[in-house]
Amino acid sequence: MAMPRYDKLVFEIGAPGRVGYSLPASDVPVEDPRAGIPDSYLRREAPALPEVSEFDVVRHYSRLSQLNYGVDTHFYPLGSCTMKYNPKLNETMARLPGFARLHPLTPPASAQGALGLMHDLAQMLGEIAGMDAVSLQPAAGAQGELAGVLMIRAFHRANGEKRTKVLVPDSAHGTNPASTALAGYQVVQLKSLANGDVDLADLEAHLAPDVAAFMITQPNTLGLFEQRILEITDLCHARGVQVYMDGANLNAILGITRPGDLGFDVCHFNLHKTFTTPHGGGGPGAGPVGVKSHLEPFLPAPVVVRRGEAYALDWKRPKSIGKLQAFWGNFGMLVRAYTYIRTMGPDGLREVSENAVLNANYIMARLAKDYDVAAPGPCMHECVLSARKQKKLGVTAMDIAKRLLDLGFYAPSTYFPLIVEEALMIEPTETESKETLDAFCDAMIQIAREAEQSPAVIHEAPVTTSVRRLDQTRAAREPDLRWAPRR
Amino acid sequence: MRYIGNTRDNQREMLGVIGAGSLEDLLVRIPAKVRLARPLALPPAMAETDLVRHLRALAATNTDADHAVCFLGGGVYDHYTPVTIDHLISRGEFFTAYTPYQPEASQGTLRTIYEYQTMIAELTGMDVANASIYDGGSSLAEAALMAASVTGRAEIVLAAGVSPLHRRVVATYCEGPAVRLRDAAARDGVLDLDAARAAVGAKTAALVVQSPNFYGCLEDLAAAAEIAHAAGALLVVAADPVNLGVLQAPGRLGADIVVGEGQGLGVPLSYGGPNLGVFAAKQEFVRRMPGRLAGATVDLDGQRGFVLTLQTREQHIRREKATSNICTNVALCALMATIYLSLLGKQGLVRVGELASAKAHYAAERLGAVPGVSLAFGAPFFKEFTLRLPKAPERIVARLAKQKILAGVPLKAFDRRLADGLLVAVTEKRTKDEIDAYAEALARAVA
Numbered sequence: 001m002a003m004p005r006y007d008k009l010v011f012e013i014g015a016p017g018r019v020g021y022s023l024p025a026s027d028v029p030v031e032d033p034r035a036g037i038p039d040s041y042l043r044r045e046a047p048a049l050p051e052v053s054e055f056d057v058v059r060h061y062s063r064l065s066q067l068n069y070g071v072d073t074h075f076y077p078l079g080s081c082t083m084k085y086n087p088k089l090n091e092t093m094a095r096l097p098g099f100a101r102l103h104p105l106t107p108p109a110s111a112q113g114a115l116g117l118m119h120d121l122a123q124m125l126g127e128i129a130g131m132d133a134v135s136l137q138p139a140a141g142a143q144g145e146l147a148g149v150l151m152i153r154a155f156h157r158a159n160g161e162k163r164t165k166v167l168v169p170d171s172a173h174g175t176n177p178a179s180t181a182l183a184g185y186q187v188v189q190l191k192s193l194a195n196g197d198v199d200l201a202d203l204e205a206h207l208a209p210d211v212a213a214f215m216i217t218q219p220n221t222l223g224l225f226e227q228r229i230l231e232i233t234d235l236c237h238a239r240g241v242q243v244y245m246d247g248a249n250l251n252a253i254l255g256i257t258r259p260g261d262l263g264f265d266v267c268h269f270n271l272h273k274t275f276t277t278p279h280g281g282g283g284p285g286a287g288p289v290g291v292k293s294h295l296e297p298f299l300p301a302p303v304v305v306r307r308g309e310a311y312a313l314d315w316k317r318p319k320s321i322g323k324l325q326a327f328w329g330n331f332g333m334l335v336r337a338y339t340y341i342r343t344m345g346p347d348g349l350r351e352v353s354e355n356a357v358l359n360a361n362y363i364m365a366r367l368a369k370d371y372d373v374a375a376p377g378p379c380m381h382e383c384v385l386s387a388r389k390q391k392k393l394g395v396t397a398m399d400i401a402k403r404l405l406d407l408g409f410y411a412p413s414t415y416f417p418l419i420v421e422e423a424l425m426i427e428p429t430e431t432e433s434k435e436t437l438d439a440f441c442d443a444m445i446q447i448a449r450e451a452e453q454s455p456a457v458i459h460e461a462p463v464t465t466s467v468r469r470l471d472q473t474r475a476a477r478e479p480d481l482r483w484a485p486r487r
Numbered sequence: 488m489r490y491i492g493n494t495r496d497n498q499r500e501m502l503g504v505i506g507a508g509s510l511e512d513l514l515v516r517i518p519a520k521v522r523l524a525r526p527l528a529l530p531p532a533m534a535e536t537d538l539v540r541h542l543r544a545l546a547a548t549n550t551d552a553d554h555a556v557c558f559l560g561g562g563v564y565d566h567y568t569p570v571t572i573d574h575l576i577s578r579g580e581f582f583t584a585y586t587p588y589q590p591e592a593s594q595g596t597l598r599t600i601y602e603y604q605t606m607i608a609e610l611t612g613m614d615v616a617n618a619s620i621y622d623g624g625s626s627l628a629e630a631a632l633m634a635a636s637v638t639g640r641a642e643i644v645l646a647a648g649v650s651p652l653h654r655r656v657v658a659t660y661c662e663g664p665a666v667r668l669r670d671a672a673a674r675d676g677v678l679d680l681d682a683a684r685a686a687v688g689a690k691t692a693a694l695v696v697q698s699p700n701f702y703g704c705l706e707d708l709a710a711a712a713e714i715a716h717a718a719g720a721l722l723v724v725a726a727d728p729v730n731l732g733v734l735q736a737p738g739r740l741g742a743d744i745v746v747g748e749g750q751g752l753g754v755p756l757s758y759g760g761p762n763l764g765v766f767a768a769k770q771e772f773v774r775r776m777p778g779r780l781a782g783a784t785v786d787l788d789g790q791r792g793f794v795l796t797l798q799t800r801e802q803h804i805r806r807e808k809a810t811s812n813i814c815t816n817v818a819l820c821a822l823m824a825t826i827y828l829s830l831l832g833k834q835g836l837v838r839v840g841e842l843a844s845a846k847a848h849y850a851a852e853r854l855g856a857v858p859g860v861s862l863a864f865g866a867p868f869f870k871e872f873t874l875r876l877p878k879a880p881e882r883i884v885a886r887l888a889k890q891k892i893l894a895g896v897p898l899k900a901f902d903r904r905l906a907d908g909l910l911v912a913v914t915e916k917r918t919k920d921e922i923d924a925y926a927e928a929l930a931r932a933v934a
């Protein structure tokens with residue numbers, strides 16, 4: 001059934017004079033709130049904001065929400081994003097007034113619960129990753145990467161070394177080269193093997209004295225565990241090169257193996273992936289970064305420390321790379337992640353990864369006949385398929401994604417990693433049941449049949465969503481980025 | 488196990504389809520040498536009731552703005568947050584979706600981003616706003632880098648009133664690209680225009696001014712714009728969008744880029760994060776902007792629809808040449824702001840500003856009249872101001888916290904010349920009674 005068509009913007013509803021707020025009358029003896037402020041500093045007319053009632057707002061945004069697919073309503077196998085169920089308990093805990101209504105500049109003595117939670121969460125993440133110290137400050141994965149690479153830079157500099165390059169495989173997520181460049185490094189792209197593994201000989205050839213770091217994703221972006229990881233990290237260390245792990249795929253290895261034990265010097269976490277904080281339509285997330293002890297002096301300041309029985313923010317970090325955001329981290333997300341880890345416990349977390357891996361392999365096994373598998377398995381928590389077979393029939397990965405929307409599923413990640421032709425990256429997560437996976441696999445198999453027999457239905461798709469395929473070219477050529485009244 | 492779908496029977500059946508004997512068979516690529524041979528050393532799993540008890544106890548040790556009267560500011564504020572916001576953002580279709588990569592199944596998110604961009608552009612007086620940056624600090628940092636890239640210059644001049652917390656973030660982001668920071672001094676709490684004129688020159692990419700500044704004082708943005716533009720530099724303004732119902736849009740005063748912390752637009756305090764990084768600029772810079780942008784277009788049937796656009800600026804396409812490394816942003820906080828601005832609307836935002844200003848001016852008068860206490864600066868202010876106290880502000884703050892008054896932010900840690908300074912914020916939520924009680928408590932504390 002088609003979603004109800006609803007084509008309003010908030011500016012197109014309401015009526016002049018209508019209000020949706022409730023504010024008290026002024027109770028202070030100040031006649032003119034603008035007195036004392038120079039005229040030229042003041043706005044002359046009220047901003048052109050909506051004039052709507054509270055109920056208008058509720059109806060409007062409820063209707064808009066219905067134009068979305070989310071994890072709560074739809075299977076959302078978006079690879080690399082770990083779209084697992086976001087427990088409702090986390091939400092209730094994050095909304096406790098003691099957390100949600102706590103101002104960041106409250107004297108630390110009056111914020112001991114919050115600081116204690118942060119301290120303990122950092123310790124737990126350190127244990128999970130086998131890292132010696134963790135900063136909770138980065139706001140998302142990309143900011144964790146920036147922090148990590150800046151720490152590596154500061155480390156080399158402190159050792160009097162001038163290294164200018166960072167090696168990043170061609171299979172990496174776009175933020176890896178972007179963060180590396182932002183940290184002031186020249187990015188050298190390495191060619192991966194067909195299965196996403198590092199080409200060791202090629203790596204060795206690139207490990208010149210001016211290389212500061214090697215940055216990889218483990219398991220790699222094809223969903224495979226990099227088997228020769230110890231050789232890789234040893235080789236890098238022998239050349240004075242730091243090794244960074246993009247921890248986006250941590251959901252595959254909880255309690256099974258740890259980045260620190262694999263020889264990594266730095267890794268970031270995506271709490272919005274592995275640790276069930278909601279994705280919010282694009283964020284917020286949280287991207288804590290963990291390091292081995294040699295990088296600890298460079299952690300973002302301030303660091304939450306325990307002094308006797310009390311917790312404090314330690315600002316005296318002369319070697320710190322500085323601050324990444326104004327305050328201490330995306331605390332609301334930290335409360336959710338903490339709640340999740342305490343809910344699951346050590347055995348639960350291991351079961352998370354085992355089931356994430358099982359689910360991905362199940363999908364791969366069920367679809368291997370109808371789609372090309374990008375690399376032979378077993379895979380870890382996600383599997384990458386290629387629609388190259390279908391492309392020969394004129395059906396692309398994008399077409400398949402659109403058809404899935406009609407069949408009641410959000411789409412896998414498409415065209416990532418870049419080294420796989422017509423990539424479909426499927427990450428089911430452990431929270432989905434076998435019934436859902438079966439329904440999804442049935443739909444994928446149906447699409448493979450349609451590609452052979454009735455491709456028109458795929459090319460037409462989607463037809464059940466509130467809009468059909470959208471003109472991206474027009475959007476980019478004539479950017480229309482804000483609403484204006486029709487003249 | 489909670490949150491895991493598969494039963495033992497399911498697992499057995501699935502392993503059969505895969506052709507694996509056990510879960511272990513799926514992990515063969517992980518060398519034995521790197522396996523964790525013990526359980527993670529974490530506390531054992533907790534039942535919901537126990538965990539709720541534990542977290543409630545932790546939360547209760549914090550002195551939050553529901554259990555004390557909050558005069559804390561410094562970038563984030565205890566503003567009025569209509570309860571409706573949380574109900575709407577909690578809808579799973581918004582809450583549990585991600586970046587709208589499949590626009591046909593994400594029109595709800597895309598439409599709200601487009602609405603958000605429109606509202607922020609209107610408030611700031613800019614042509615375009617993006618879908619958000621992490622927070623006010625990182626937004627300012629991105630603005631500094633964008634100014635450097637637009638002008639081809641590598642020096643940023645920051646007015647002394649820019650939040651020292653944000654300045655530290657700017658410094659971190661400017662380290663890699665080797666953009667240098669210079670400071671322009673203040674006089675009586677506001678940017679010294681002579682100092683600014685001396686600091687801004689042919690190498691300056693941007694002059695950065697925050698108004699109201701960290702100390703609460705309103706800056707002369709038009710004068711700052713003149714200085715920046717005379718040197719061929721951009722003017723970057725950091726502004727709190729909640730204030731812009733009453734205060735002039737920085738774009739009208741000559742700003743080229745406007746950033747700010749948007750927490751006051753309905754985002755919970757949440758101990759400082761997640762916040763909302765507002766980012767807006769003039770049209771001519773749109774292709775150099777960081778972050779996501781939603782745009783209107785049409786579908787195959789000619790119906791209006793929305794997509795993420797101008798993506799060739801972004802990391803997933805441009806990689807190391809992207810305008811920023813940002814990927815995940817703070818979309819949900821932008822949604823809170825969109826709903827907030829819809830509810831407050833044309834009249835409400837003005838009212839919020841008027842109330843906050845009236846109460847702040849009343850509070851300044853009352854607190855400034857306490858013997859030994861004075862206002863630090865003569866410059867005009869809006870909802871926040873700096874006091875000088877006759878006793879160590881840290882001590883006063885600790886004492887008043889016991890009386891459930893969060894009295895303000897001691898400034899010593901931020902500015903050594905203001906060791907006796909206390910930054911006090913007063914929002915529209917504070918009542919006359921609360922302000923009077925604060926003044927009386929302060930009088931006792933400093934006596």
Ligand SMILES: Cc1ncc(COP(=O)(O)O)c(C=O)c1O
Pocket residue numbers: 080081140141142143173175176217221246248249270285287813814815
């Ligand atoms: C492999 C990988 N690395 C890095 C990132 C960036 O993380 P974030 O979006 O939290 O900045 C992502 C997420 O989208 C990812 O999938």
